[in-house]
Amino acid sequence: MKLREYKQMAHARKWMKKNMPILTTWHAYVGYELDLFTTFKKPISLQTAADQRNLSQDLLARWVDVGLAVGHLKEKQQLIQVKNYNKMPVKKTKTNMSGILLKEMMELHIPTLLSYPELMRQKSKQEFNADKHGEIVAETSSLLEGLALKKLYKVVKKRNSQSVLDIGCGHGGYLSKLAEKFPELSLTGIDINETVIEEAKHRNANQNIRFMNENVMSMPQTEERFDIVMMNNVFHYIAPSQRQKLFEKAAQLLSPNGQLFIVTPIKNPKHGKPFSSAFNSFFTAFENLYPLPSAKEIHQFSKTAHTKPVNSTSIVREGGWYVFILENKRKEVAMLKPITTQTRVPVK
Ligand SMILES: C[S@@+](CC[C@H](N)C(=O)[O-])C[C@H]1O[C@@H](n2cnc3c(N)ncnc32)[C@H](O)[C@@H]1O
Missing domain, CATH: 1.10.10.10 (Winged helix-like DNA-binding domain superfamily/Winged helix DNA-binding domain)
Known part of the structure; x- marks a missing residue:
């Protein structure tokens, strides 16, 4: 040879x-x-x-x-x-x-x-079929709950929160755990996927949680304010050009003392780059999914939306998953039109 x-x-x-x-x-x-x-x-x-x-x-x-x-x-x-x-x-x-x-x-x-x-x-590019794959994706995202919940409980306790909104709530895992631990909390979950919301209602039939089939990006403005607004594992569904608007919408829904609570994998994390970059390779193959933001981008969105980062911690190093906590800097609530009930899916 x-x-x-x-x-x-x-x-x-x-x-x-x-x-x-x-x-x-x-x-x-x-x-x-x-x-x-x-x-x-x-x-x-x-x-x-x-x-x-x-x-x-x-x-x-x-x-x-x-x-x-x-x-x-x-x-x-x-x-x-x-x-x-x-x-x-x-x-x-x-x-x-x-x-x-x-x-x-x-x-x-x-x-x-x-x-x-x-x-x-x-x-x-391909088309991501949310009806076909929405269920398994919601299932895998919920695996992180256990790790993020401890931090969420701390925020609720420390700030004596009364209300929580979960944007892109999936099957409502976070809300369901919150309902068990803090029965007095007023809990609302919205999701763009009707099948997923129906499953969330079914799974949480015994809980006092309001679930609505809504697209956060086109949701009517409301006077309602929340002490915590969560956005967990949703950024890859929202085009980068729309993310600033998403942050502004979420921040507008915060009470003066409110906080945004975000669980997400990020681009270019300190740890877990191989999986994080493979997630982005996966998302980029679809015309209706988008690459993840970096921590720097999240902080930039936060600033423009008048919130300030109070905490960012890695929760699953292997996958580059982080929890970000951002605090409302606006101390006054802007007066907005009430939500129109016709656009809401009635809570069963
Ligand atoms: C990966 S799942 C995460 C579910 C849950 N937040 C969790 O972390 O376990 C993302 C969810 O966001 C929802 N979603 C995507 N775009 C949305 C939008 N514009 N408005 C509301 N929900 C949206 C999807 O339907 C999906 O159920």
């Missing part, structure tokens, strides 16, 4: 090594989707597992082979078992957090990223 060929082979081997985590991810994704880690929770033969779950035995055998190779599964006397059940993505348990993330990445992000060569050549 010539030296050049030898070097190329060495490079190819390095790339194979680099690609190895893909196998782990694929294996975990298939395992989650078919709930196979539960099937193999106790030692079981391949054939029994295939019969029990009515699955193709040869494909299951190949999945088991990869699982044994990457260390998700172990084999003893021809019986297969999960090595560490509690660490695997399993449906309907608390660990399904990893499963939901895997599902979004494998079913939504990876196929989109794979379409990059074609999109670049054709200088075209």
